[in-house]
Amino acid sequence: MTQRVLPVVIPTLAMALAACAVDGPTSPQAQPEALRAQTLAVSGETLDALRHTVEDAQVRLLPAIGDTPAHDGLATALNGMSAALDANDAGALAASLGSARTVLDAEIHALDAGSPEAVELDALSLALTAVEDALPAGMRSL
Numbered sequence: 001m002t003q004r005v006l007p008v009v010i011p012t013l014a015m016a017l018a019a020c021a022v023d024g025p026t027s028p029q030a031q032p033e034a035l036r037a038q039t040l041a042v043s044g045e046t047l048d049a050l051r052h053t054v055e056d057a058q059v060r061l062l063p064a065i066g067d068t069p070a071h072d073g074l075a076t077a078l079n080g081m082s083a084a085l086d087a088n089d090a091g092a093l094a095a096s097l098g099s100a101r102t103v104l105d106a107e108i109h110a111l112d113a114g115s116p117e118a119v120e121l122d123a124l125s126l127a128l129t130a131v132e133d134a135l136p137a138g139m140r141s142l
Contacts, residue, residue: 047085050134054082057127064120065107073103074124081131094135100128 058078065071080096108121 046134047088050131051082051085053127053130054078054085057124058082061120061124061127065117065124070107074100074107077103085131090135093131097128097132097135104128 077100084093
């Protein structure tokens with residue numbers, strides 16, 4: 001009986017061992033460095049605080065400066081920031097943050113001296129800075 005089993009077992013065992021090569025599906029896949037750098041280095045309470053900061057900017061600060069078409073770009077950028085935080089995507093967060101910064105800077109420069117919107121826009125700028133501080137150092141614009 002062992003004479004009949006041995007010719008079947010040895011080739012089957014050889015094929016099974018060959019399938020377990022180093023690059024086989026059982027080895028851990030290395031994540032490229034570029035992808036690892038794209039996730040935020042925060043979690044838990046810090047990530048919740050960032051979400052709250054963006055939500056506060058959307059719900060309280062943005063409406064305080066008025067609901068005009070001029071603020072649509074800012075609203076879109078804040079929505080993008082919120083989605084990027086939910087996805088833990090630093091690249092998308094940096095892009096949305098850059099858009100928000102560009103629109104906000106243009107609005108600040110367009111204001112008249114002593115405008116009542118200035119305080120809200122400054123508060124919004126501080127909120128953007130708080131979120132930007134969570135980005136990996138190489139992705140920060142400031």
